[in-house]
Amino acid sequence: MPTIRLTDLPAWRALEARRRTLPPRGWLRGQFTADPGRAERFTAEAAGLFFDFSKQRIDDGILRDLLDLAEQVRLRDRIEAMLRGERINATEQRPVLHVALRAAKGDAYAVDGVDVVAEVHEVLGRMARFAEAIRAGTWLGHGGRPIRTVVNIGIGGSDLGPVMAFEALRHYATPAVGFRFVSNVDGTDFAEAVAGLDPAETLFVVSSKTFTTQETMANATTARDWLLAGCGGDAAAVARHFVAVSTNAAEVARFGIDTANMFGFWDWVGGRYSMDSAIGLSTMIAIGPEHFAALLAGFREMDLHFRDAPFDRNLPVLHGLLVVWNASICLAPTMAVLPYDQYLKRFPAYLQQLSMESNGKRVCLDGTLVDHPTGPVVWGEPGTNGQHSFYQLIHQGTQRIPCDFLGAIHPLHALGRHQSMLLANMLAQAEALAFGKTAEEVSAEGTAARLVPHREFPGDIPSSTILYDRLTPATLGALVAFYEHSVFTQGAVWGINSFDQWGVELGKVLAGRILPELDSPSPPALDHDASTNALIRRIRSARNLP
Numbered sequence: 001m002p003t004i005r006l007t008d009l010p011a012w013r014a015l016e017a018r019r020r021t022l023p024p025r026g027w028l029r030g031q032f033t034a035d036p037g038r039a040e041r042f043t044a045e046a047a048g049l050f051f052d053f054s055k056q057r058i059d060d061g062i063l064r065d066l067l068d069l070a071e072q073v074r075l076r077d078r079i080e081a082m083l084r085g086e087r088i089n090a091t092e093q094r095p096v097l098h099v100a101l102r103a104a105k106g107d108a109y110a111v112d113g114v115d116v117v118a119e120v121h122e123v124l125g126r127m128a129r130f131a132e133a134i135r136a137g138t139w140l141g142h143g144g145r146p147i148r149t150v151v152n153i154g155i156g157g158s159d160l161g162p163v164m165a166f167e168a169l170r171h172y173a174t175p176a177v178g179f180r181f182v183s184n185v186d187g188t189d190f191a192e193a194v195a196g197l198d199p200a201e202t203l204f205v206v207s208s209k210t211f212t213t214q215e216t217m218a219n220a221t222t223a224r225d226w227l228l229a230g231c232g233g234d235a236a237a238v239a240r241h242f243v244a245v246s247t248n249a250a251e252v253a254r255f256g257i258d259t260a261n262m263f264g265f266w267d268w269v270g271g272r273y274s275m276d277s278a279i280g281l282s283t284m285i286a287i288g289p290e291h292f293a294a295l296l297a298g299f300r301e302m303d304l305h306f307r308d309a310p311f312d313r314n315l316p317v318l319h320g321l322l323v324v325w326n327a328s329i330c331l332a333p334t335m336a337v338l339p340y341d342q343y344l345k346r347f348p349a350y351l352q353q354l355s356m357e358s359n360g361k362r363v364c365l366d367g368t369l370v371d372h373p374t375g376p377v378v379w380g381e382p383g384t385n386g387q388h389s390f391y392q393l394i395h396q397g398t399q400r401i402p403c404d405f406l407g408a409i410h411p412l413h414a415l416g417r418h419q420s421m422l423l424a425n426m427l428a429q430a431e432a433l434a435f436g437k438t439a440e441e442v443s444a445e446g447t448a449a450r451l452v453p454h455r456e457f458p459g460d461i462p463s464s465t466i467l468y469d470r471l472t473p474a475t476l477g478a479l480v481a482f483y484e485h486s487v488f489t490q491g492a493v494w495g496i497n498s499f500d501q502w503g504v505e506l507g508k509v510l511a512g513r514i515l516p517e518l519d520s521p522s523p524p525a526l527d528h529d530a531s532t533n534a535l536i537r538r539i540r541s542a543r544n545l546p
């Protein structure tokens with residue numbers, strides 16, 4: 001039986017028809033005037049997050065069609081398949097069970113009949129003992145001194161999560177230990193990260209799911225050389241200054257790290273879904289096991305909500321459906337994530353990988369090409385800074401850019417009126433985007449006619465506002481799980497595999513080919529395109545290579 005195309009589903013067609021009837025201007029104003037209950041009705045709340053999506057370009061009919069779409073793509077079955085540990089990552093034949101990373105003891109998640117929750121808690125216990133020893137200064141370096149700086153080496157999901165979580169939760173971090181992060185293969189990243197550090201007091205956490213990633217292995221090798229150079233070349237120092245986080249014990253041992261100093265995870269955890277696995281070791285050392293447990297509890301609360309709540313009150317489902325509406329039906333190619341919380345400054349970068357590596361796909365699960373846009377470009381910066389940079393384009397440019405605003409009601413630093421000013425700006429931006437300012441309103445202020453078009457704001461730019469009480473480890477866990485499950489919802493609707501990333505392979509293979517061509521002492525036989533060949537020759541010639 002031929003598979004029914006997403007674009008042929010009744011709900012999809014209904015949504016497209018509704019989009020065609022939306023006027024280009026003034027629609028949200030009209031909706032808010034005609035429907036006083038809208039602001040209350042288009043909200044939902046769970047796990048400490050209040051989600052206001054009333055400024056999205058939707059009405060009851062559109063929302064109903066989106067919820068119908070979720071039914072018609074059998075979203076509930078997809079969620080249950082994930083939670084049962086089915087191999088829903090079909091192209092890699094792997095289960096997708098990051099929810100098990102935050103399961104409570106006694107929760108039931110199994111892979112091939114094996115209780116993975118017990119394994120998760122065994123690793124968490126080892127992480128906690130190690131983290132406590134570093135924090136208490138009882139884990140001693142090779143020269144007998146405590147560790148004063150932890151350097152996480154990793155890239156992609158083995159870096160973005162740890163960096164984001166450290167920045168987000170640094171208010172809760174111990175002052176006794178410093179934290180630095182190395183990801184880029186650009187030697188500058190390593191050089192700057194270790195500048196001023198004493199090898200005798202430095203611990204490297206080499207974080208890599210595969211332990212074969214070129215950048216991470218290059219940085220780890222350089223780190224080992226740096227350590228040995230600083231410790232008189234005694235190879236025994238590695239055991240006190242290197243730990244590994246990986247799924248690949250064989251490669252960890254081959255690199256020279258004792259697997260007793262390895263914290264494992266599993267192939268059912270995707271790299272971009274791993275910040276709450278052992279990949280979070282640097283996070284746990286920073287904030288301590290108790291706060292880490294609170295982080296996991298926040299994740300779990302959102303997981304249970306995603307699993308149990310009806311779709312019309314389910315935050316990640318609603319958010320995911322709105323992304324589908326904006327990206328695929330209303331054809332908005334990007335979306336901005338705008339945290340009005342300085343501690344979340346790396347959150348947009350984290351979400352970029354989570355969302356774009358997951359849903360940057362053009363092929364359906366059945367191998368056919370999609371016939372609609374999938375994952376939008378995700379980008380953003382904290383407010384209010386972004387207001388003085390790129391918001392101009394959101395307000396008056398030619399693209400409609402849906403925005404997520406994120407903000408805490410209470411600050412972690414109560415300084416004068418700062419928090420009220422911050423929140424006032426966040427609310428004002430969402431208001432300005434939604435309702436704009438008409439030419440008549442601009443004229444009524446006495447603006448010269450020739451300036452009116454320049455000072456008019458079109459409005460009808462959709463946004464959601466996500467409010468939370470204050471940024472705690474639990475809030476962060478809930479926030480990340482919210483976006484994880486939104487990304488899942490989007491992928492399930494689009495019928496794509498959100499859990500592979502074949503798109504990063506080709507560049508890796510070509511880089512492996514070009515590397516020796518840049519360095520070889522004799523002229524390489526180049527058979528790339530003319531542009532790549534010429535650039536390689538130019539670099540070689542500037543380096544005085546033949």
Ligand code: F6P
Pocket residue numbers: 155156157158207208209210211212213216271272357501504
């Ligand atoms: O190149 C992409 C990627 O595979 C990501 O999915 C992953 O998070 C990152 O590389 C790092 O991989 P690893 O943890 O295996 O070093």
